[in-house]
Amino acid sequence: DGGITQSPKYLFRKEGQNVTLSCEQNLNHDAMYWYRQDPGQGLRLIYYSQIVNDFQKGDIAEGYSVSREKKESFPLTVTSAQKNPTAFYLCASSTLTTDRKNQPQHFGDGTRLSIL
Amino acid sequence: GDSVTQMEGPVTLSEEAFLTINCTYTATGYPSLFWYVQYPGEGLQLLLKATKADDKGSNKGFEATYRKETTSFHLEKGSVQVSDSAVYFCALRKSNYQLIWGAGTKLIIKP
Numbered sequence: 766d767g768g769i770t771q772s773p774k775y776l777f778r779k780e781g782q783n784v785t786l787s788c789e790q791n792l793n794h795d796a797m798y799w800y801r802q803d804p805g806q807g808l809r810l811i812y813y814s815q816i817v818n819d820f821q822k823g824d825i826a827e828g829y830s831v832s833r834e835k836k837e838s839f840p841l842t843v844t845s846a847q848k849n850p851t852a853f854y855l856c857a858s859s860t861l862t863t864d865r866k867n868q869p870q871h872f873g874d875g876t877r878l879s880i881l
Numbered sequence: 882g883d884s885v886t887q888m889e890g891p892v893t894l895s896e897e898a899f900l901t902i903n904c905t906y907t908a909t910g911y912p913s914l915f916w917y918v919q920y921p922g923e924g925l926q927l928l929l930k931a932t933k934a935d936d937k938g939s940n941k942g943f944e945a946t947y948r949k950e951t952t953s954f955h956l957e958k959g960s961v962q963v964s965d966s967a968v969y970f971c972a973l974r975k976s977n978y979q980l981i982w983g984a985g986t987k988l989i990i991k992p
Contacts, residue, residue: 769924771924805984805985806984806985807885807970807982807983807984807985808925808970808980808982809982810979810980813979823979855924855925857924857925869915869927869930870927870980871927872917872924872925872926873924874922874923874924875922875923875924
């Protein structure tokens with residue numbers, strides 16, 4: 766079955782530590798996204814990528830970094846510069862077609878990051 | 882800038898009640914509109930979508946009509962079930978593939 770796989774499901778970070786969240790998709794989607802979800806709030810875009818080896822900052826990119834070396838993979842690193850990293854992180858992907866209005870985003874099941 | 886406003890939750894209903902979750906938006910042009918659902922501990926799933934004015938999206942008994950004149954995309958269901966308990970998000974698509982999200986509305990259905 767095609768889909769998006771995020772791992773791990775739960776992750777704990779120590780002070781001053783960088784951690785990397787994995788996101789893999791086998792949907793052959795061009796675009797991939799990382800969102801942060803805090804309790805009672807909507808999703809906020811961290812980074813997105815429309816093509817391999819290219820990515821753009823979203824609304825809350827500070828303290829995060831990404832890479833897009835393969836079409837299938839879009840890992841997110843939460844660096845020690847992110848002072849409030851506790852949240853639910855969601856990865857998504859979508860196809861890019863000439864009809865830009867019609868391709869919804871597909872989501873993984875998320876990674877919950879907590880501070881030790 | 883573009884924005885999406887949803888009614889605050891939680892919304893608590895009894896089983897078989899009629900559901901409406903309000904969503905209004907501010908945007909230039911004619912963005913596509915979406916409703917996503919998030920079950921506890923999971924990611925989001927696309928529930929329905931509409932791409933132009935007067936379009937009606939529907940899925941699993943849920944419906945929403947794209948109303949350009951009132952800039953609204955309210956979610957409705959005629960008879961809710963306990964299994965519909967979840968958080969519902971309204972979103973609009975910007976032209977560069979980004980989505981603008983509402984804050985989400987938690988729905989609780991009691992048997």
